[in-house]
Amino acid sequence: MRAALVVLAALAAAPFIGFGEGYVLTLLARAMILAMAAVSLWLLVGGAGMVSLGHAAMLGIGAYAVVVLDDARITDALVVVPVAMGAAALFALVTGAVAIRTSGVHFIMITLAFGQMAFFTTASLAAYGGDDGYTLYGRTTIGGQRWLENRLVFHFLCLGLLALALAGGQMLLASRFGRVLRAARENPLRVQAVGFSPYPYRLIAYGIAGAIAGLAGVLMANAAEFVAPSYLAWQRSGDLLFMVILGGLGSLQGAVLGALAFVLLEEWLGHLTEHWRLIFGPLLVLSVLFLRGGLVGVLRRG
């Protein structure tokens, strides 16, 4: 957990040691929000052994909950956050009830299919901009106060919620529930042989991961004050999955390291050359080939 704590501390210090400019804070907020989504996906991939390629849908549903409520002039976090998390969790539970009956490649394909369904649904929502997306009237308010308009407040809100997601995920994995989940990832037959049926544990984990991703979606919508169907695109799901694998499946903190490395690398290369994708793509391939165990694995060996 040490590496993640160092990273979180660095993020807390960032605005006061020369990284306080607007665009830097925007970048860091994006990284923290994606890290939170990656933490929720890690719970599925690393915790339960369920490789989902539709996780962006959870994020997007959280973001679109903000849109729908914003359009109805409901902007308070007391309503927005529970609705967004609830909607994402509900979507996860309903689609998960079907998807979790499968495993391996079939699970990947079926989560991808559900994700694309959500993507096309949002693209067809003409009332909310359809393909073009939707610009929010304003950021979510807290008890009627417009605190989130303040960059620093938003920075620390993202950081706090990321830390909370990380701590909560850690607690979940260590609990009785998490132990069954982890055991079922390693050896489902063994788990059944001692008397557990893995299905309900996996389904609840799927719902919890959906809720956390939904919360990240709320932050995502607020960060850009804009939401588009591309938030739910399968490429985004692929990015999230990549962050998780880049960080490493050995520990939950890998999700945070992976997401930050991914976002910052993308940004840095983007500044170097406009053909940055030509470098980024091979780098990703190389990191999978040579970083066995991901960044977490490198830190452990080092």
Add this chain to the structure above:
Amino acid sequence: MAEPILAVAGLRKRFGGLAVTDDVSFSVAEGGIHAVIGPNGAGKTTLIHQLSGTLRPDAGSIRFAGREVTGMGLPRRARLGLARSFQITSVLPGFSVLENAALAVQARSGSSFRFMRPAAGERALNEQAMAALDQVGLGARAGMMAGVLSHGEKRQLELAIALAMRPRLLLLDEPLAGAGPEETERLIGILLGLKRAYTILLVEHDMQAVFALADRISVLVYGRIIATDAPAAIRADPAVRAAYLGEDEVA
């Protein structure tokens, strides 16, 4: 006479045209070791799958501890006290030895839909898991990762996991498979000790071990039980000898 702990009646399973389990009926009385032996291809594995609930029989019934369990899956039968071990060692390699056993204790100790408290710190679970490890002589390995144990130790761990379930019947699928001579000796010693406290249904290929351990033996040949009797009578049975002709273990 008390009701047997396990009663199998008219069990049938076909794969295509092949009757792999062909009208199998037998019962296991409480206490001691009841062994099922048979030459390769006799249908031992298929039978044990049906008994433990990983394979559904085409016909027949299985009663366990006074309940009809034919339609139940593996987890439910496990919760009723049917603990099985696997021919191919099945432990949790990334869990500590203690946690492997603690998971089995957890399965019978209240709800596992608890999300806050760290399970590794639950003393009640750890103490019972430790007791199960001690029973098979694995206490000294409690803190190690299960994945790094030797093959024989993994077999011992699998026994400990089964014991941690507080089973009413231990269903052991070739517990000696793949063990070297020294490991076999150690495992037989452990099974002899367990036999005093548990009812064991032992499916095993190693004849010497079976005759050293079993109180009763059923012989399975081509999906049928051709004899069930005490070891001495089985050894003398001409039909059994005929079935094993060419296999030098009994001769």
